[in-house]
Amino acid sequence: MKSILLCTLLLFCMVPKSHAQNDMTWRIGLSKSVITPETPMWMAGYAARTTPATGVYHDLWAKVMVLEDQSGKQLVLVTSDILGFPKKMSDRIRRKLLETYGWNPSQIILNGSHTHSGPVLEEALYDIYPLDTEQLALVKSYSQWLEQRVLTLVEEAHQNLRPAKLSSANGVARFQVNRRENVERDIASKTALAGPIDHAVPVTKIEDQAGNLLAILFGYACHPTVLDHYSWSGDYPGFAQIELEKLYPGTMAMFFQGASGDQNPIPRRTLPLAKQYGKTLAAAVERVLEEEMQPMAATAKTAYAEIDLPFAPAPSQTELTRMANEQSGYLKRWAERMLTEQTQGIQHPTSYPYPIQVWQLGHQLIFNLGGEVTVAYANALKQTFGQDSFVMAYSNDVMGYIPSEIILEEGGYEGYSSQMVYGLPSTWEKGIEERILTAIGQLAEEIDLRPLHLPTEGN
Numbered sequence: 059m060k061s062i063l064l065c066t067l068l069l070f071c072m073v074p075k076s077h078a079q080n081d082m083t084w085r086i087g088l089s090k091s092v093i094t095p096e097t098p099m100w101m102a103g104y105a106a107r108t109t110p111a112t113g114v115y116h117d118l119w120a121k122v123m124v125l126e127d128q129s130g131k132q133l134v135l136v137t138s139d140i141l142g143f144p145k146k147m148s149d150r151i152r153r154k155l156l157e158t159y160g161w162n163p164s165q166i167i168l169n170g171s172h173t174h175s176g177p178v179l180e181e182a183l184y185d186i187y188p189l190d191t192e193q194l195a196l197v198k199s200y201s202q203w204l205e206q207r208v209l210t211l212v213e214e215a216h217q218n219l220r221p222a223k224l225s226s227a228n229g230v231a232r233f234q235v236n237r238r239e240n241v242e243r244d245i246a247s248k249t250a251l252a253g254p255i256d257h258a259v260p261v262t263k264i265e266d267q268a269g270n271l272l273a274i275l276f277g278y279a280c281h282p283t284v285l286d287h288y289s290w291s292g293d294y295p296g297f298a299q300i301e302l303e304k305l306y307p308g309t310m311a312m313f314f315q316g317a318s319g320d321q322n323p324i325p326r327r328t329l330p331l332a333k334q335y336g337k338t339l340a341a342a343v344e345r346v347l348e349e350e351m352q353p354m355a356a357t358a359k360t361a362y363a364e365i366d367l368p369f370a371p372a373p374s375q376t377e378l379t380r381m382a383n384e385q386s387g388y389l390k391r392w393a394e395r396m397l398t399e400q401t402q403g404i405q406h407p408t409s410y411p412y413p414i415q416v417w418q419l420g421h422q423l424i425f426n427l428g429g430e431v432t433v434a435y436a437n438a439l440k441q442t443f444g445q446d447s448f449v450m451a452y453s454n455d456v457m458g459y460i461p462s463e464i465i466l467e468e469g470g471y472e473g474y475s476s477q478m479v480y481g482l483p484s485t486w487e488k489g490i491e492e493r494i495l496t497a498i499g500q501l502a503e504e505i506d507l508r509p510l511h512l513p514t515e516g517n
């Protein structure tokens with residue numbers, strides 16, 4: 059009788075427990091590969107560089123995590139030491155993944171760290187670099203190689219899916235500075251820095267069922283522009299990943315870029331500073347990993363949309379002529395190209411298909427936006443959906459800067475002239491911030507998220 063009662067009690071205790079454990083069990087597949095160019099190629103991000111890369115500070119990487127939830131739904135996240143995935147490459151990769159695995163775009167995130175010490179890719183900021191035919195050919199063949207490499211990495215990660223548990227939390231690191239509101243030479247003596255910021259360090263811990271660390275996914279919203287040298291590197295995110303992989307041997311550290319369109323690491327420009335920021339970020343992640351993190355139930359909800367983001371009317375012929383005569387550098391080249399295209403009768407698009415995406419992994423919300431998103435968007439989303447939310451930018455397509463309404467009104471680089479650097483036909487139409495945030499709200503509703511979302515029972 060006693061043993062029957064004990065068995066009953068055990069059953070009573072064990073069934074719900076194993077059921078609860080199952081709800082927390084994801085399957086995760088990981089893969090990574092060095093993507094450092096083997097030939098001296100042009101480096102992306104700065105128009106002022108005058109020669110191809112001449113050295114390597116550390117290797118560039120592409121890293122892939124495939125996730126599978128309890129229902130068998132699969133997602134893939136690619137992070138990489140590049141300026142960003144250009145639209146055409148991203149579209150081709152996502153089409154291929156749809157054909158091969160049946161994944162729709164909502165299940166795929168292609169994030170670039172936005173390092174300014176990586177290679178130029180095809181169909182991305184092409185006009186700003188002085189590329190000769192030899193360099194153009196290198197850019198083309200490297201881009202094709204990278205695209206194939208990413209697909210192979212996804213295949214490898216998909217083949218090594220194994221049980222894992224995930225947990226998440228935000229940390230903090232404070233080297234990000236609002237670059238529109240602060241001047242580098244003044245910041246050492248300032249008692250308070252100006253302008254909106256977001257010092258969050260979103261961290262996801264991936265462990266096997268025995269609690270061994272398999273991978274660390276972390277982000278930060280800050281331009282990887284410490285370095286403008288001629289040696290390949292992932293800039294501070296590269297150093298942060300190296301540091302974490304040293305701290306936790308055998309794990310894979312993956313960095314994603316946040317809404318850093320108006321945020322710089324300041325001061326900058328030396329290799330020791332890039333290492334310092336890398337170590338600072340790694341230390342912030344280390345602290346989060348050592349504190350309590352919230353376990354993520356193995357449920358994945360995803361939504362994706364491309365919204366028509368309207369351009370402001372293009373400048374008139376008179377205005378373009380004036381720009382071509384009075385401006386220099388990229389603005390002059392842009393105005394001349396626009397004038398030529400006008401005389402050729404080329405019609406420019408009046409809007410851009412702007413990608414937005416929402417993931418909910420267990421309790422964790424992840425907002426994911428294309429382009430060089432300014433930090434106001436991250437702050438607005440966190441205010442609406444909770445400070446625990448993660449915000450990724452520079453994902454799936456990097457077509458230009460995404461200024462907040464205030465920055466668009468103010469103009470300057472992020473609000474106006476950067477759109478010409480990107481070769482867009484004009485700047486964005488007024489109302490951009492509301493348009494994007496409203497569309498993200500609608501997307502969130504598609505997966506039953508409400509403003510100021512709290513985790514529902516069983517999630």
Ligand SMILES: [Zn+2]
Nearest residue numbers: 172281319430
């Ligand atoms: Zn940028």
